[in-house]
Amino acid sequence: MAIVDIDDMYFHYPRAALGEGDEGWTLRGISFEVTAGSTLGIVGESGSGKSTLIRVMCGLLRHQRGTVRFEGQEIGEFRGKGANELRRKNQIVFQNPRRSLDPRMTIRRSLTEPMRALQGRKPDDDELIVSLEKVGLGREVLPRFPHQLSGGQLQRVGIARSLSVDPTILYADEPVSALDVSVQAQVLNLLMDLRDELNLTLVMVSHDLGVVSRMCEEIIVMRDGRIVEAGRTDAVLTRPESEYTAALLAAARLASLEREVEAPG
Ligand SMILES: Nc1ncnc2c1ncn2[C@@H]1O[C@H](COP(=O)(O)OP(=O)(O)OP(=O)(O)O)[C@@H](O)[C@H]1O
Ligand SMILES: [Mg+2]
Incomplete structure (x- = not known):
């Protein structure tokens, strides 16, 4: 079953200079479905529209043409409580946890915020500790500020925060590219474990085709606001x-060869 279903969707940012045909649009004629429970990878060069696409998919940006349906309902038609539920069910893990977490808030407060805003409740420390433990952290981080944590720890907090409101889809926009290479695999493994454990649909933007081929059964390749290729990852x-x-693919192979040359064995 499709959890997100997009048909001939177009999007442009405010004040875009639109021209003939689809000139000037950031996303053009996008159509595809996300199957509930699957993992979708979105790849493509910088500026091709990957981050814009996931923002439209989860309702943070509004498309101007075509349809985007979440659980069968046009995303622009969610109102009031429904709009809140849409936000709760669609959560994003951002690329840079240092930028996405408020530096003036303790981790306790950052973790509490989504539950307060979207579910109108205030979790106690015991509940926060349970969500921290799910991402491999402990209670000692609760009173700390973001600058007192490592990048990997902060991204774990970002993941705990997204999962705290019990989403159905988790979007991850280059979730490890701001992190040290040494912790990237741990955070990706954590995402995969949580996805399986919580039965999440996962939509992941990545420039790393190796990561996409390990994690995602379906893939979309984007260029210049269009989908140039889509299908099962192994086939594509x-x-x-x-x-x-x-x-x-050739560029990715070259990059991985260069890594082997730099770090033999
Ligand atoms: N807030 C904005 N206002 C206007 N144009 C924007 C805005 N954000 C992105 N764009 C433009 O939209 C296009 C798509 O950007 P987007 O960030 O979606 O690409 P991307 O594929 O995520 O790139 P990257 O791999 O570098 O993250 C680019 O031309 C970008 O300059
Ligand atoms: Mg991006």
Whole structure:
């Protein structure tokens, strides 16, 4: 069953200079479905519209043409309590936890905020500790401020925060690219474990095709606001139909060869 269903969707930012046809639009003629419980990877060069697309999908940005449905309902038609539920069910883990967490708030307060805003409740420390433990952290981080935690710890807080309101879809926009290489795999493994344990649908933007092929059964390749290729990840990555995907793959192979040369064995 499709949890998100997008049909011929177009989006532009305010004051975009629109021209003939689809000129000037940031997203153009986007159509695809996300199957409930699946993991979708979104790849494509910088500026191709990946982050914009996930913001439209979860209702943070409003498309101007076409349809975006969440659980069968047009996303622009959620109102009042429904709009709150839409926000609760669609959570995002951002690229840079140092920028997405308020530096003036303790971790306790940052973790409490989504539950207060979206569910009108105030969790006690015991509940916060349970969510911290799910991401491999302990109670000692509750009184700390973001600058007192490592990047990896902060991203774990970001994940705990997103999961605290019991979402159905988790969006992750380059969730590890701001982190030390040494902790990237741990955070990705954590995301996969939580996805399986909580039965989440996961939509992940990544420039790392290796990560996408390990984590995602479906993939979308974007370029210039359009989908150039989509399908099962194994099929798309072994037999790409577009030259663009083939070029992305070649670049990825080159990068991984260079890493091997830098760090032999
Ligand atoms: N707030 C904004 N206002 C106007 N234009 C924007 C805004 N945010 C992004 N854009 C433009 O929209 C296009 C798509 O940007 P987007 O951030 O979605 O790309 P991306 O694929 O996520 O890139 P990256 O891999 O660098 O994160 C780009 O041309 C970008 O300059
Ligand atoms: Mg982006």
